[in-house]
Amino acid sequence: MKVFASLDVGTSKIVALIGELDSQKELHVMSKGEVPSRGVDRGSIIFLRDASHAIGEAIKEVYRKSAFDISDVILGISSSKMTSQNDTEGITLTSQSNEITEEHINKLLEAGRNKLKQEGYDILHIIPKRYKLDDAEGIINPLGLVGSKLSVDLHAIKVPTTVVLNMKRAVEEANIGVSDTVPSIIASAEAVLLEEEKEAGVLLIDIGAGLTDFILYRDGSPEVVGSVNLAGINITKDILQIMKLPFEDAERLKKEHGYAMAELIRNDEHISIYRRGEDKEITINKSEIASIIQARLEEIMERVVSKLEDANVSLDYANAGVVITGGTANLKGIKEFAEKYFSTSVRIGKPINIGSIDNSIKDPAYATAVGLLIHKVRNLDKQDFLVRSDNGIRRREGAFVNRIKKFFEDIKNML
Secondary structure (H helix, E strand, O other): OOOEEEEEOOOOEEEEEEEEEEEOEEEEEEEEEEEEEEEEEEOOOOHHHHHHHHHHHHHHHHHHHHOOOOEEEEEEEHHHHOEEEEEEEEEEEEOOEEOOHHHHOOOHHHHHHHHHHHEEEEEEEHHHHEEEOOOEEEOHHHHOOOEEEEEEEEEEEEEEEEHHHHHHHHHHHHOOOEEEEEEEHHHHHHHHHHHHHHHEEEEEEEEEEOOOOEEEEEOEEEEEEEEEEEHHHHHHHHHHHOOOOHHHHHHHHHHHHHOOOHHHHOOOOOOEEOOOOOOOOOOEEHHHHOOOOOOOOHHHHHHHHHHHHHOOOHHOOOOOEEEEEEEHHOOOHHHHHHHHOOOOOOOEEOOOOEEEEHHOOHHHHHHHHHHHHHHHHHHHOOOEEEEEEOEEEEEEOOOHHHHHHHHHHHHHHOO
């Protein structure tokens, strides 16, 4: 049995989960801690003390509901400045008949990481997409093969260094360690996408409260990753300003009566509201609210498409259509809206292939928190050779090396 904890620090809420990997290698969420977010805005820490206190509360709640103690978490990271880059790196081996070893692959990937470094940014995630060995292309794992020239297509996801440092500091101020940092959109993809969708090509859009992250997969690997500085909170603020409502009332109106498209509302659907500073109720048609929501959703999607175009990526790559996740994916009619906007198939992405004693996590709003656990578990069994560290890349010490170390330590203790 192995136990892991994940932490998703968002603009509206902070979610901590504890997951258990059982003897059949099935992952189960054992407990959830959730509190309103404080000191955080659009992926950035804006008030350290408030953020760490809120994180501490979420950790205490998840611990209280579980029999497990946790010392560290897998932390999701997002930022409006998140970018991605594709590149190719290659090395020449010493002879025509060299067998590819872990050392060769490590050297190649480390060279690729060094090439992709950018001042002021951390490479939060680097993905080997496909290898090429001499004239053979499309190799998934070259280990043990023979050749003289090895190259790899890489996809790197970058986030401003200060965003990562400040988020980690907020967690550590809550007396909890950070075992790994993962881009939130990668985690969401792990939770809600099917492998066949990634292979066919799919666009995942995660609309949270403060940010809209997106990732487009092509041939099973990320082609472009990015973020838009507009999301669910902007919809709420639009309703607040136009309808002259307090924030809490605007948020409730959005969730209870909001639709993503005005044409989904009948002409006889009305609601009564109290505007700010007024004692008398007024009656409005629900289509008025839907029109406000639709206008903002269109702007969000336009920004996403614009960023795809800037990266010279076509929506034609998304043969499996579009998947929408995040808290705003619960908005009524958003599937129909996206189908009309993108002229393709759309589904709502909920966490899949995971058990839980709390069915509430099978909700788009928890895609990142659940996906962080799934990402951790899937990488336990991967022979991915490289482990990220604060100072770059280091080799993984395999089980055999650890046994040898333990053997000599035991002899030393006996003597």
